Amino acid sequence: MLRTHTCGELNGKDFDRDVVLTGWVAARRDHGNLIFIDIRDREGITQVVFNPETNKALHKQAEALRSEYVVQVDGKVHMRLEGTINKKLPTGEIEVVASKLTILNTSQTPVFEIADDADLSEDVRYVYRYLDLRRPKMQKNLLLRHRVCKIMRDHFDEKGFIEVETPILTKSTPEGARDYLVPSRVNKGKFFALPQSPQLFKQILMISGLDKYFQIAKCFRDEDLRADRQPEFTQLDIELSFVDEKDIFTLVEGVMQKIFKETLKLELKIPFDILSYDDAMSRFGCDKPDRRYGLELVDLTEELEGCGFKVFSDVIASGGIVKAILLPRPKEMPRSRIDALTEFVKSIGLKGLAYFKIGAKGPEGPVAKFFTDEEKEIITKKADGAPGDYIFFAGSDKFLCNEALSRLRTRLAREEGLIDKTEQDFLWVNDFPLFKYNQEEKRWESEHHPFTAAHDKDLQYLSKDPGRVRSRSYDLVLNGVELGSGSIRIHRKDMQEKIFNVIGMDKKEAEERFGFLTRALGFGAPPHGGFAVGLDRLVAILCGCDSIREVIAFPKTQRAISPLTQAPSIISEKQLNELGLNIKD
């Protein structure tokens, strides 16, 4: 070992100890006589002193030190003088008086200061990611990520789970997201795909009798990026045999409880609430509601059928709905804010934003005159409005109405500061529809994925009214973020074939793409189900970061490139030729 201690561990108890420290020069304070050097490593910072009176040659050597030089310092731990103790540092009561200095490596002037509060653009950070990752905050993020993974592995090990690796080079099954493709040299003209998730393999492991599987798995999707979406990401992937929803909820709640306790020292209340998809949509207009604030949607469709306000009565007559949000006593609601909110919902697709201001004598505002006194009273009562409150209305088709009000709800909560950041709102949303209709392709497709089981009592609608079939799927939502999803799977071959049929896959196509799964289902597949947690999102929330790029060591930019390595890159003629991909041929 080049060192006896790290830069974060020495304190008064180590007084007079001979030590050797290694690390990077974080700061140099040259007083002409005394030179102070802060040495930084992963664990912290320790001050080293060079005194010309005790060792002139050594002091001379220290004058050459610059930022980010890598050094090894031999010395003795001294207590700091009265009044020079640095309370901000865990090592602040001591300093190391150097007796020997070895410069292990020099460094170019760092492109930016290695400090948590450094204000940097992301492209610069990614080109010099190794410098960016030297910042204590980034190291903390990666360390937390490691801890979360460790807790997960320990937890599932204790519960009898086996971690199994599934292939990265696998088969393209283009349903939903686009696959990343890898050409095969040995099989010219054929391609592997990188997995979008280990879904099919984990189901096959259940058929193999593995019983309880988990994996911290890399997944790949060739889709456009967002703050919470990278082309490669990590999920905690779980699958169990002989279980129902409840078992899986309990299992996931247990690991979440442990993670929050051991990282944030937060005691989560379990079990988490369960909300059906229908209820979530009706109350929040959204399948991943943030319940840290109220502002629930109020459905007024029934009440306003044939009402005096023609815009709404027409919407309802043509099959649309009218819903409202009550905003209790907003701080300010000048005309400009109303206009901004109106523009906002218009950009989502609404024609406009009707509103009431509730005054002492009842609702006021530009549209109030179109409603009868009775209608106004009913609305106010149903929305539970009081003087000073505002009610915002949206009338349109169901989808748009929910979408617009859900986003308006989020915006109002943010603007009004209604979000309690100290709260963690976990929620299960279940009973999603099994299918959704794809207008463009004129066919039903899976809402979740085609291996999701339906509720037994809804099976009667499978061929007549697929939109009515609810699935045994569930999402885990944390503070309005979709943290993970899962389902009880289909374990019967005939049922799986039926589902492929509903989504318009004929026998031949189903055989080509998923034959390996259906065949396996024919050999005694146990009832099984599972779940997957987005690790990047979970860790980002634990770290308090807005983007998952803050918790991924080497992320990609929005154009899906790596500024550090310049990947993806052009490959050589020779490589193309070997793969049989050279277009010139």
Next chain:
RNA sequence: GGGGACGUAGCGUAGCCGGCUCAACGCAUCAGAUUGUCGAUCUGAGGAUCGCGGGUUCGAAUCCCGUCGUCCCCGCCA
């Protein structure tokens, strides 16, 4: 595929919306000073032709067009 914000010394920004102190500020860098600092301090110095290309103009960082890049959002993400 679409909408928005941004792009000026190594880094972060001002100047741009009223074109003619063509370049300012902070940090960093370099030199000198400094026995106790800890985001050290003081003095001084060097460093950008304003993402790139084209246009308008006597004259452009500043206006126009195109293009490239970064970020946010919509679509997309079974």
